[in-house]
Amino acid sequence: MVVTTSWYLALAAALFSMGAVGLLTRRNPLIMIMCVELMLNAVNLTFVSLGSELGDLGGQLSVFFVLVVAASEVVVGLAVIVAIMRRRQGATVDDLSVLAG
């Protein structure tokens, strides 16, 4: 059996969908950020697969920048969660409806 790029893309699609489902169902903000990480990883896998399919380094370069953005997103997101949790212990995202119109 030869592993083609389509296999990787199918796996990335499954990973992305699972991350999306997690983001929609879980209420703990920490786990929601983890689900975002899952989706970002699925996209990274797509970038690398297509990069190696087309023989272009650009896919891997994009993944490098996605990694940086993901890291800073986690840093800021976790800081926001820490700030919220200090005020309200055990808050879930459903409790944070202050900004709802």
Added chain:
Amino acid sequence: MDAAVFLISAAIVLAGAGGVLVARNPVHAALFLVQTLFGVAVLFVLQDATFLAAVQVIVYAGAVVILFLFVIMLLGVDRAEDLGVEPIVGQRPVAAAVGASLLGMLLIALLVSVDGPTGAHGANAPLGDAADNTRRLGEALFTDHVFAVELTAILLTVAVIGAVVLARRVRGPLAPLPIVVVASVADDGAQGDDGPPDVTEATGGDDEGEGA
């Protein structure tokens, strides 16, 4: 051989993702996330992206997940969550439908393209083999994409400053804090004349990264 490695790591990746979805304890979810990230790193190695595999393990498993665990321990939210309650009626069926349709659309797009993904082969940045992957990546990053690299540096600096400001413990009444912080930041920006532009440049860095 390749197929065996792919199938095993695909199973690891999907099992880890499923674990993140259903884990009741956030610590377990973080550990399942590590499992998924390692599986993805193996898949990177399988595609000769050796540098990214190393970075994946170091940055994600080594830094991001440790940060998650720190926050979990710091906040004391490491107790099991009751997944039995459904806060919004119909949330889970709708989420499952959204996920299934997302997966279905992506798989249909894959199946419709009979020959698999097609496109013009890269001409200006040829992909080397695993041995010189890191050298080629470094050369491309620090020659063609050096501006984007510097923008990511600004982005990281902004993220660190933002995290420190957000997570700072405040003594006394909370209300005046945002005004004080915003005012002092605005003052710095007015003096150095590069406060607010940094933010816009950093968001421009994302675009550069995706277009690279």
